[in-house]
Amino acid sequence: MSPHKEGVAPVIVVGAGPSGLAVATLLGQYGVECLVLDRWEGVYPLPRAVHLDDEVYRILNRLGLGTQFAGLSRPAHGLRLLAPDHRVLAEFQRPADGGAHGYPQANMFDQPDLEQLMRNNLRIMPTVTLRGNVEVLRVTQGNAAVQVDFTDRATGARESVRASHVLGCDGASSMVRGAIGAEMEDLGFEQRWLVVDVDTSAQLNQWEGIHQLCDSHRAGTYMRVGEVRYRWEFRLLPDETAADFATMDTLHPLIRPWTGDVPVDDLRVIRVADYTFRAQVANKWRDRRVFLLGDAAHLSPPFIGQGMGAGLRDAMNLAWKLAGVLAGELPATTLASYQTERKRHAKRTITVAKLFGLTMTAGGRVGTALRRFFAPGLHLVAGLPAQSGTPIPLGSRLSALARTSAVGRLCPNARTSVTPDVKRFDEVAGDGFALLALAITPEEREQILLRGAAPVVPDPGSELHQWLVGHRIAAAVVRPDRAVVFTADSVAGSLARLPSFHSASAKTERTER
Numbered sequence: 319m320s321p322h323k324e325g326v327a328p329v330i331v332v333g334a335g336p337s338g339l340a341v342a343t344l345l346g347q348y349g350v351e352c353l354v355l356d357r358w359e360g361v362y363p364l365p366r367a368v369h370l371d372d373e374v375y376r377i378l379n380r381l382g383l384g385t386q387f388a389g390l391s392r393p394a395h396g397l398r399l400l401a402p403d404h405r406v407l408a409e410f411q412r413p414a415d416g417g418a419h420g421y422p423q424a425n426m427f428d429q430p431d432l433e434q435l436m437r438n439n440l441r442i443m444p445t446v447t448l449r450g451n452v453e454v455l456r457v458t459q460g461n462a463a464v465q466v467d468f469t470d471r472a473t474g475a476r477e478s479v480r481a482s483h484v485l486g487c488d489g490a491s492s493m494v495r496g497a498i499g500a501e502m503e504d505l506g507f508e509q510r511w512l513v514v515d516v517d518t519s520a521q522l523n524q525w526e527g528i529h530q531l532c533d534s535h536r537a538g539t540y541m542r543v544g545e546v547r548y549r550w551e552f553r554l555l556p557d558e559t560a561a562d563f564a565t566m567d568t569l570h571p572l573i574r575p576w577t578g579d580v581p582v583d584d585l586r587v588i589r590v591a592d593y594t595f596r597a598q599v600a601n602k603w604r605d606r607r608v609f610l611l612g613d614a615a616h617l618s619p620p621f622i623g624q625g626m627g628a629g630l631r632d633a634m635n636l637a638w639k640l641a642g643v644l645a646g647e648l649p650a651t652t653l654a655s656y657q658t659e660r661k662r663h664a665k666r667t668i669t670v671a672k673l674f675g676l677t678m679t680a681g682g683r684v685g686t687a688l689r690r691f692f693a694p695g696l697h698l699v700a701g702l703p704a705q706s707g708t709p710i711p712l713g714s715r716l717s718a719l720a721r722t723s724a725v726g727r728l729c730p731n732a733r734t735s736v737t738p739d740v741k742r743f744d745e746v747a748g749d750g751f752a753l754l755a756l757a758i759t760p761e762e763r764e765q766i767l768l769r770g771a772a773p774v775v776p777d778p779g780s781e782l783h784q785w786l787v788g789h790r791i792a793a794a795v796v797r798p799d800r801a802v803v804f805t806a807d808s809v810a811g812s813l814a815r816l817p818s819f820h821s822a823s824a825k826t827e828r829t830e831r
Contacts, residue, residue, distance in 0.1 A: 325478065325479055325480060326479065326480050326481070327351060327352065327353035327447075327479055327480075327481050328350060328351045328352070328481060328482045328483070328644060329345055329350055329351065329352045329353070329481060329482065329483050329484075329485065329640070329644075330352070330353050330354075330355065330464070330466050330479060330481040330483075330484045330485070331352055331353070331354040331355070331484075331485045331487055332355050332454050332457070332466070332484065332485065332486050332487060332488045332493070332494050333354075333355075333356060333486070333487035333488035333489060333492075333612070333614070334354050334355075334356035334358070334437070334448060334450065334487075335362070335433070335487060335489060335612065335613075335629075336367070336429075336432070336433060336436065336612070336626050336629055336630060337487040337611045337612030337613070337614075337626075337629030337630065337632060337633055338354060338356070338485070338487030338488075338611070338612070339354070339433065339436040339437060339440055340377065340381060340436070340629070340630045340633035340634070341485055341487065341611060341632075341633035341636060341637050342354045342440060342443075342446050342448075343381045343382075343436065343439060343440055343443060343446070344380070344381070344633055344634065344637035344638070344641075345445075345446070345637050345640065345641060346440070346443030346444075346445050346446040347443070347749055347821075348637070348638070348641035348645075348749070348821060349445055349641075350445060350640070350641050350644055351445045351446070352445065352446045352447070353446075353447050353449065353479060353481070354440070354446065354447065354448045354449065355449055355452050355454055355466070355468055356448070356449070356450045356451075356452070357450075357451070357452065357453060357454075357471075358450055358451070359450040359451040360437075360450065361430050361433045361434050361437065362430065362433070363430055364430070364589055364591070366429045366626075367429045367620075367623075367625060367626035368426055368427060368428065368429065368541065368543050368549055368623075369394070369424065369425065369426055369427075369528075369541070369623030370425050370427070370623070370626065370627050370630075371423060371424060371425070371623070371624070371627060372416070372417050372418070372419040372420070372421040372422060372423045372425075373419050373627070373631075373728065374626075374627035374630050374631070375387065375419065375421035375422070375425055376419040376420065376421060376731055376744065376800075377630045377631070377633075377634050378630075379421070379744065380634070380744065380749070381436070381439060382439055383435050383436065383439055384421075386435050387425075387427070387432065387435065390427055390428070390431045390432070390435070390544075391425045391426060391427040392425070392426045392427070392542065392543070392544055392545075393412075393414040393422035393424065393425055393426075394412060394422075394424040394425065394426050394526065394527050394528055394541065394542075395411060395412060395414070395424075395525065395526045395527035396409065396410050396411040396412040396424060396527045396528070397409070397410045397412075397424075397527055397528045397530060398410075398525060398527055398528070398529050398530065399530050399532055400529055400530065400531045400532060401532065401533075402531070402532070402533040402535070404531070404575055407532065409527075411527075412424040412527070418728075418730040418731065418732070419728075419730065419731045420731040420732075420742050420744070424527075424528070424623075426541060426542065426543045426544070427543065427544070428543055428544055428547055429626070451470065451471045451472055452468045452469065452470055452471060453468060453469045453471055454466060454467070454468045454488070454493055454494075455467045455468055455469060455476075455493075456497065457484055457486075457493070457494055457497040457498075457608060458497075459605070459606055459607055459608060463480045463481060463482060463607075464480065464481050464482070464483065464484045464607050464608060465478055465479070465480050465481075466478065466479050466480075466481060466484060481607075482607065482644065483607045483608070483609070483640060483644075484607065484608045484609070485608075485609050485610075485611055485636070486498075486608060486609065486610045486611065486614045487611045487612050487614060487629070488614055489612070489613045489614060490613045490614070490617055492610065492613070492614035494608060494610065494614060495600060495610055495614050495615075497608070498602070498604075498605035498608050498610075499602075499605065500600045500601055500602045500603070500605070500610065501600070501601050502598040502599070502600055502601075502617070503598060503599050503600070503601050504596075504597075504598055505597035505598060505599065505665070505668055505669065505672060506597065506672070507595070507596065507597035507619055507672040507675065507676075508594060508595070508596050508597075509553060509594070509595050509619070509675065509679065510553070510554040510558075510592055510593070510594050510595075511551050511552065511553050511554060511592065511593055511594075511595055512550075512551065512552045512553075512554050512558075512560055512563060512572075512590065512591075512592050513549070513550075513551050513589070513590075513591050513592070513593055514549065514550040514551070514552070514563070514569065514572075514573065514587070514589070514590050515543075515547065515548070515549050515587075515588035515589050516547075516548045516549075516550070516573070516585050516586065516587055516588060517546045517547055517548075517585075517586045517588055518546060518548065518577075518580065518584050518585050518586065519546055519584070520577075520580040520581075520584045520585075522542075522548065522576055522577055522578070522580065523578075524540070524542070524576055526542060527541075528540070528541045528623075529541065529576070530621075530678055531678070532677065532678045532679075533678075533679075534679060534680060536552055536553060536555075536572075537552070537553045537678045537679040538550060538551060538552040538553070538572070539551040539552075539621075540573075540576050547588075548576075550572065550573050550576070551620070552572055553679055554592060559592055560590050560591050560592040563590050564590060566582050566585070566587065569587065569590065570582055570585075573585075595619040595620060595675070596617045596619070597617065597618060597619055597668045597669075597671070597672045598616065598617040598668075599615070599616045599617075599661065599664060599665050599668060600614070600615045600616065600661075602657070603615050603656065603657040603660070603661060604653070604654075604656065604657055609636060609653075609656065611629055611632040611633060611636065612626075612628070612629030612632060612633075613625070613629065615632065615660075615661075615664070616628060616661075616664040616665075616668060617668075618664075618667065618668040618671045619668075619671045619672055619674075619675045620671070621671045621672075621674040621675045621678065622667070622670060622671045622674050624667050624671060628664050628667060631660065631663070631664075632656075632660055632664075634799045635656060635659060635660050635799050636653075636656050636660075638749075638750075638797070638798035638799060638819075638821075639652045639653055639655070639656060640653065641821075642817075642819050645820070647770075647817070647818055647819050647820065648817060648819060723789060724789045724791060724794065724802045724805060725802050725803070725804060725805060726801065726802065726803075727801070727802060728800045728801055728802070729743060729752075729754065729785075729794070729796045729800050729801075729802050730743065730781070730782070730785055731743050731744050731800075732776075732780070732781035732782040732785055733776075733780050733781040733782060734746060734774065734776040734777060734780055734781075734782050734783075735776070735777040735780050736777060736779045736780050737777075740780070743774065743776075743782055744800070746772060746774050747772050747774055747796065747800075748772045748821060749798055749821045750770050750771055750772065750798055750819050750820070750821030751769070751770065751771040751772070751795060751796065751797060751798060751816060751817060751819050752771055752772040752773075752774050752795070752796045753766050753771050753772070753773055753774065753793065753794075753795055753796075753809065753812055753813070753816060754774045754775075754776075754782070754786070754793070754794045754795075754796055755773075755774070755775060755786075755792060755793035755794070755809050755812070756775070756783070756786055756787075756791075756792055756793070757775060757809075758773050758775050758809055759809070762809045762810070762813065765813055766813070766816070769816050769817070769818045769819070770818060770819050770820035770821060771795075771816055771819070789805075791805045792805075792806065792807045792808055792809075793805065793806050793807070793808060793809045793811065793812040794806075794812065795812050795815065795816055798819070798821065
């Protein structure tokens with residue numbers, strides 16, 4: 319039975335964009351009943367995000383979509399910075415083979431295709447119900463529950479559902495954000511840009527990466543999204559709107575440096591729209607039982623392709639914590655770490671995106687100096703794994719006692735053996751905690767399994783073994799979101815701090831034993 323038919327759902331997710339679909343899927347994997355409410359009956363048809371990095375690809379694989387996403391995405395070769403005359407100022411290559419996370423470091427895709435995959439995947443979750451074509455009106459908190467009032471847009475009927483927790487994934491104009499009294503903090507960036515999507519079967523014969531045109535008069539971006547889909551973005555002048563480029567006569571001069579001699583009749587315009595790129599972050603991401611994720615919590619300029627990915631990182635961070643609290647295995651105080659850990663990282667990523675945008679668009683001596691100073695280091699941020707090199711400020715009781723360079727960072731999704739076609743870390747770690755060590759005795763293995771964690775011992779010489787040795791780690795506890803929470807010089811030392819958390823896979827293994 320759908321959970322909302324009884325007027326009660328343990329978790330209500332407001333919004334079925336990438337963040338809402340991701341957190342609902344993760345909660346469904348943990349067996350948590352969720353009701354997802356969305357304004358749209360199906361996938362919002364217009365393309366928006368077109369890039370994600372290898373860490374977010376890793377999250378998609380966790381959702382069960384890795385193989386399917388490979389079929390609709392296209393690895394990009396990296397990033398080029400171009401002068402106004404299209405000379406190459408710098409080129410930063412991204413290898414198409416797997417990096418630390420096991421996937422290509424830059425991936426292009428069409429967001430409606432990805433969202434359809436995510437919706438189809440959600441249908442196999444027996445504990446999750448997705449209900450579209452509804453308008454959420456109010457979110458009201460009581461002492462023990464949250465009431466969500468909404469209207470069926472087809473019939474006009476008013477309904478109410480009570481939940482233990484509500485997750486606001488309802489975008490930049492979030493109603494849930496307003497309901498908890500949160501406000502957006504302005505980080506000092508606002509630019510209007512034209513976004514153009516074009517389909518063509520003609521070959522443009524351009525470098526298969528992202529082109530960033532650094533031009534104070536008309537900064538722009540070009541990227542190949544798929545086999546026939548291309549995107550351009552251009553900064554609009556103060557008196558311009560998308561209507562000024564509604565015809566190919568006015569649009570073609572902008573894109574011709576890339577389309578060359580391709581006949582105009584071979585270029586099919588999918589959309590021409592103007593967007594205001596902003597840098598903002600909510601001043602609070604939680605009020606008691608209500609949380610904000612995705613664009614409801616943060617807005618980033620798109621210059622390093624991390625906007626959608628930040629929302630999936632939110633989902634990955636929060637889902638296991640909420641599942642553990644609802645199951646009574648983790649203390650309620652665990653939820654306090656969500657904003658602490660995610661807001662700082664999101665704000666840092668937005669700041670980098672803002673800096674990148676200014677490097678592209680600033681004019682005069684300031685722009686020249688920015689490009690000369692920052693261009694050599696932009697390969698560290700552009701397009702690009704945004705969290706694997708950034709410590710997570712672990713602030714809860716799950717934080718580390720023994721600090722190392724690995725603590726607070728993601729454990730790599732490295733190979734666990736030197737043999738061909740071997741499994742990577744994520745495949746053996748499951749969806750709960752993992753205790754990763756150079757050696758584990760049978761007795762220690764039993765204790766690890768009793769706590770619901772996965773014991774992982776990589777083979778000598780394997781990538782994962784080399785990572786442990788390189789960081790001088792004998793044993794490490796890795797959270798379900800793959801962050802290393804502490805390390806020790808023995809398994810016994812790690813066991814002393816290993817929480818009891820029985821994920822769905824751990825429960826299955828315990829039943830089969």
